[in-house]
Amino acid sequence: MIVCEYRPGLEGIPAAQSSISFVDGQKGLLEYRGIRIEELAEKSTFLETAYLLIWGELPTAEELAAFEDEVRHHRRIKYRIRDMMKSFPESGHPMDALQASAAALGLFYARRDLDNPVYIRDAVVRLLATIPTMVAAFQLMRKGNDPVRPNDDLDYAANFLYMLNEKEPDPLAARIFDVCLILHAEHTMNASTFSARVTASTLTDPYAVVASAVGTLGGPLHGGANEEVIQMLEEIGSVENVRPYIEDKLQQKAKIMGFGHRVYKVKDPRAMILQNLAEKLFAKFGNDKFYDIAQEMERVVEEKLGHKGIYPNVDFYSGLVYRKLGIPTDLFTPIFAIARVAGWLAHWKEQLAENRIFRPTQVYNGRHDIPYTAIDQR
Numbered sequence: 001m002i003v004c005e006y007r008p009g010l011e012g013i014p015a016a017q018s019s020i021s022f023v024d025g026q027k028g029l030l031e032y033r034g035i036r037i038e039e040l041a042e043k044s045t046f047l048e049t050a051y052l053l054i055w056g057e058l059p060t061a062e063e064l065a066a067f068e069d070e071v072r073h074h075r076r077i078k079y080r081i082r083d084m085m086k087s088f089p090e091s092g093h094p095m096d097a098l099q100a101s102a103a104a105l106g107l108f109y110a111r112r113d114l115d116n117p118v119y120i121r122d123a124v125v126r127l128l129a130t131i132p133t134m135v136a137a138f139q140l141m142r143k144g145n146d147p148v149r150p151n152d153d154l155d156y157a158a159n160f161l162y163m164l165n166e167k168e169p170d171p172l173a174a175r176i177f178d179v180c181l182i183l184h185a186e187h188t189m190n191a192s193t194f195s196a197r198v199t200a201s202t203l204t205d206p207y208a209v210v211a212s213a214v215g216t217l218g219g220p221l222h223g224g225a226n227e228e229v230i231q232m233l234e235e236i237g238s239v240e241n242v243r244p245y246i247e248d249k250l251q252q253k254a255k256i257m258g259f260g261h262r263v264y265k266v267k268d269p270r271a272m273i274l275q276n277l278a279e280k281l282f283a284k285f286g287n288d289k290f291y292d293i294a295q296e297m298e299r300v301v302e303e304k305l306g307h308k309g310i311y312p313n314v315d316f317y318s319g320l321v322y323r324k325l326g327i328p329t330d331l332f333t334p335i336f337a338i339a340r341v342a343g344w345l346a347h348w349k350e351q352l353a354e355n356r357i358f359r360p361t362q363v364y365n366g367r368h369d370i371p372y373t374a375i376d377q378r
């Protein structure tokens, strides 16, 4: 048995061998299956990237067309899932609604056939296809409206925006949204992916794998930070307030949302791309006053925390892009989940290919040999 020292948060401890993605946190480099994220953001689409992540190679034109077709034909959700979502409290968070709905899918596909490539492909297609529909449906139903049926004439990203806003999106907006999905699709052994792999290692079904990962993604230290960033920008309210806000937070030893990363010690390459995308949207659809506040935050945080390697992460600029696309703040993290399901499924498949159940150890620091005290003597 290998014994190593306890490292809080498992910092620096490899939890798997993986060929899905690679991060160099000193250089600010991210690759999916060896391809730089900048190149995928420029040239690929989300579904092509999902295929690359899950099956390991870029698809041929035929393979891609077949995959896109399968996903398009599985976009509708069952009435019973829709009715279940309708019964959720409107005030509930859409991440909780998504987690429950993803888990509920498993009720309909209870057969588990993990050695069968057809089963694997069906589950991949179904999850990629229905998660956006579930996010959009809950959003409309909690406002008292009926969900919008998926539009088979639209591609993956455009169809999501259509289901959300009940109208066809502007092509630039749809392309930018698709790039956001590419950027969020995968990121090595982050907390939600680790959670997905732990769940996968018990040989449970892929719906449970995704549901556990969604639950993990939602926290404010992980994907949930994108929502908190916008709330922070609202609270700061003006460029002049940035410095006192940050100084106050640092004095209280509080975290500044959207900054810092376990692996990146420079600006996250995805934050750079998202910042450029936000600028493209502002050029076409008008500025956002929060952008000036965000840029000032970046300057002040670098001045105060740059020496600790604390820079903007992926969650810092994504919200500004989504705001300009007219997306409500509490859907930012569910949108992250729509993208990350590709990475989770890639890791699910990789885990199954060489599975051993996750069962780490612990450092026990409790007591021993304590006599039981009768209830009336406590």
Ligand SMILES: CC(=O)SCCNC(=O)CCNC(=O)[C@H](O)C(C)(C)COP(=O)(O)OP(=O)(O)OC[C@H]1O[C@@H](n2cnc3c(N)ncnc32)[C@H](O)[C@@H]1OP(=O)(O)O
Pocket: 009, 190, 220, 221, 222, 223, 225, 254, 255, 256, 257, 258, 259, 260, 261, 262, 263, 305, 308, 310, 313, 314, 315
């Ligand atoms: C998709 C994603 O998950 S991206 C991350 C999204 N999360 C956030 O934006 C939340 C804010 N950031 C954070 O909480 C952290 O940077 C995390 C969770 C991302 C990484 O956490 P860890 O690797 O465990 O770093 P840890 O919390 O130990 O911080 C190391 C040091 O940097 C400081 N630090 C890290 N992030 C921040 C921050 N955002 N604001 C202020 N200080 C910070 C810590 O206070 C600590 O300082 P110390 O050594 O003087 O005590």
Ligand SMILES: O=C([O-])CC(=O)C(=O)O
Pocket: 186, 187, 188, 189, 190, 191, 261, 262, 263, 313, 314
């Ligand atoms: O890698 C991490 O720890 C968090 C992150 O950036 C991601 O999941 O995209």
